[in-house]
Amino acid sequence: MAITVSIELNRDIEIPAGYNEVFDLLADVPRSASHFPKVDKLIDLGGNAYRWEMEKVGVDKHAIQSVYACTYHADKEAGKITWEPVKGEGNGVVSGAWTLNANGDNSTKVRFQTSAQLTVPLPSLLKLAISPVIKHEFNSLVDTYMNNLKKAF
Template sequence: MAITITIEINRDFTVPASFDKVFDLLSDVPASGSHFPKVDQLVEIGDNTYRWEMEKVGVDKHALKSVYACQYVSDKSAGSIVWTPVKGEGNGLVSGNWKIKPVDDGTHIVFTTEAKMTLPLPSLLKLAISPVVKHEFNALIDAYMKNLKAEFAS
């Protein structure tokens, strides 16, 4: 028994840092990932592909751990960083991209991601658990964006 929950997130903001500084940090997955909260391990598995192992969320036997892997492709001239899911790695498929462009007061950043998490829970719990999982994922992304904004403001 398992349920799959799909989460889509979009963020759009401007930071007072140069395009080069923003692109260089965001395209360096370990450096960027160091700003993401609740990462247990970020494991390089080759070919600019990384497995994200998140800290467990929940209590005792009801704690869940999200694990997924993505391959990253950066294109500085296009101002894009794209990640695609690696099937067979963990319990999630995560895809998305950064779109980065210079503007008068710094760099404008658009973040888009979609996660499909498969959790070992009975289907009866999907209605109750889905909003909790979505809230937790949004909170992690919000903390990540806050950490990146602070980094780019320094």
């Protein structure tokens, strides 16, 4: 048995650095991922595709690990970095985008949007109890990521 939890997130932040500097960091997936909490492994699949293996949460046979892969596309002129899921990789399907706008010479407005579906091996009876926990954890990770990115500049 397995349950699937769907998550949609949107964040708007302002980073105290110039557009080019912010874009270059976010478009460099390994560099950007180094600021994301609880990443166990980031594996380069080639062709600007990466598999994210997150740290396991839970105990022994009840531990849950999120694994997903995305292909990234960066368009500096358009101010957009997008990611699309790589089929057949892991237990998650994730897509999204960064949208960047210069706000003067030393500030960049950034919008983060992502949607994810995570399938975990738990009985469907637990979906009502587990879904909010998974969503809260994902929100918490993304909030920490945003704060870490701000601190990086």
